[in-house]
Amino acid sequence: MTLPVHYQPVTPIIDNKLDLLLERTIATPPAAVWAAWTKPHLLMKWFTPSPWKTVECEIDLRPGGIFRTVMESPEGERFPGTGCYLEVVPQRRLVWTNVLLPGFRPVAQATRVLAKPCDEFLFTAIITIEPHATGTRYSALAIHTDPQARDRHESMGFENGWGTALKQLEDLMRTESY
Amino acid sequence: MPKYSDRVDRVFHSLADPTRRAVIRRLARGPASASMLAKAFAMKLPSFTQHMNVLEADGLVESEKVGRVRTYRLKAGAMKPAEDWLAAQRKLWESRLDQFDSFVQTLDPKEYT
Numbered sequence: 001m002t003l004p005v006h007y008q009p010v011t012p013i014i015d016n017k018l019d020l021l022l023e024r025t026i027a028t029p030p031a032a033v034w035a036a037w038t039k040p041h042l043l044m045k046w047f048t049p050s051p052w053k054t055v056e057c058e059i060d061l062r063p064g065g066i067f068r069t070v071m072e073s074p075e076g077e078r079f080p081g082t083g084c085y086l087e088v089v090p091q092r093r094l095v096w097t098n099v100l101l102p103g104f105r106p107v108a109q110a111t112r113v114l115a116k117p118c119d120e121f122l123f124t125a126i127i128t129i130e131p132h133a134t135g136t137r138y139s140a141l142a143i144h145t146d147p148q149a150r151d152r153h154e155s156m157g158f159e160n161g162w163g164t165a166l167k168q169l170e171d172l173m174r175t176e177s178y
Numbered sequence: 179m180p181k182y183s184d185r186v187d188r189v190f191h192s193l194a195d196p197t198r199r200a201v202i203r204r205l206a207r208g209p210a211s212a213s214m215l216a217k218a219f220a221m222k223l224p225s226f227t228q229h230m231n232v233l234e235a236d237g238l239v240e241s242e243k244v245g246r247v248r249t250y251r252l253k254a255g256a257m258k259p260a261e262d263w264l265a266a267q268r269k270l271w272e273s274r275l276d277q278f279d280s281f282v283q284t285l286d287p288k289e290y291t
Contacts, residue, residue: 020268022275028283035290036282042289046281049273121263142271144264 009087009095012126012143020142027135034091037127043069056080061088066102086124097124099145121145186263188236189256197221197229202252205239209251212241 014021026033036042040057048054048071055078056070068082083098099122101107107122126141192198197219204210204218216226230250233239238256241248 018264020264020271022271024275024279026279026283028285029290031290032282032285032287036278036285039289042281042285046277047274049270049277121267123267140271140275142267144267 009093012124012141014141014143018144021139022141023137023139025132025134025137030091030129030131030136033129033136033138034094037094060102061085063087064102064104067096092129094127094129095124098122099124189238192233192236192238195229195232197226198233201229201233201250202238205250205252209249212248212250215250 012019036046038059038061040059043059044054044057047057047069051074053072054069055072056068058066058068060066063085065085065088066082067085068080071079071081073079081098082101083096084100084102084104085094085096086100087093087095099107122145124143126143127138128141129136129138131137193202200219201215204215210218212227212230213223215230216223219226230239230241234241234250238253239250240253241250243249
């Protein structure tokens with residue numbers, strides 16, 4: 001059965017300079033993969049690279065529903081991250097972003113950069129899951145905005161764009177001795 | 179990871195101010211003393227010093243005091259974090275998925291069936 005086109009999500013065009021695609025095959029059923037991505041008490045056990053920890057996790061598993069984590073550094077500093085799900089297809093596909101807050105409310109870009117210095121970059125993540133002869137094949141695609149495009153956008157109202165300033169600085173540091 | 183993003187954001191933080199951007203352009207031509215810089219920007223030394231302290235705290239410049247003269251220079255490699263952001267994101271996702279793989283394969287079927 002072919003779904004009507006408005007049920008068929010657009011496949012992003014991957015830009016190798018901006019995006020990351022990781023594909024893996026593991027010896028465990030898709031149901032386990034899905035559970036580990038969608039149940040807070042399971043996700044907390046692996047989501048943050050050690051020695052950092054995920055100390056809080058909140059999941060409302062539906063489009064626009066909250067996906068919130070709090071990471072903690074070995075020194076005990078806490079770094080919250082909040083986003084929302086865009087697509088939830090059990091055992092098949094999970095899409096979320098931190099560009100939109102729960103209920104699809106756009107994040108304030110300036111606070112992303114200045115008030116939350118330790119936040120991850122803005123991204124959308126697409127997890128695809130499919131059964132495989134030996135278990136499950138899954139992929140994680142993280143798509144990002146161009147940091148310099150972001151900088152140009154955010155610097156509207158400034159004398160110079162940050163992107164321009166960054167570029168100038170990089171060029172100068174490359175070409176001039178100091 | 180966050181520690182890394184912190185350094186990237188420090189670069190952006192410093193560059194968010196027109197005076198600090200101008201200072202960096204000036205220092206790209208060579209080291210300069212605090213009073214020379216303040217004079218070039220027609221600012222009183224105390225308020226100018228605040229800008230220099232931000233640049234130094236954010237890791238974009240470094241300074242050395244000889245006698246009563248403090249000389250500032252651009253710090254080599256200060257822009258490296260901003261340039262390497264994708265490599266850092268890759269590292270995060272790879273170690274995240276490494277942990278995922280080892281965790282999920284030991285998951286009790288009671289947890290997901």
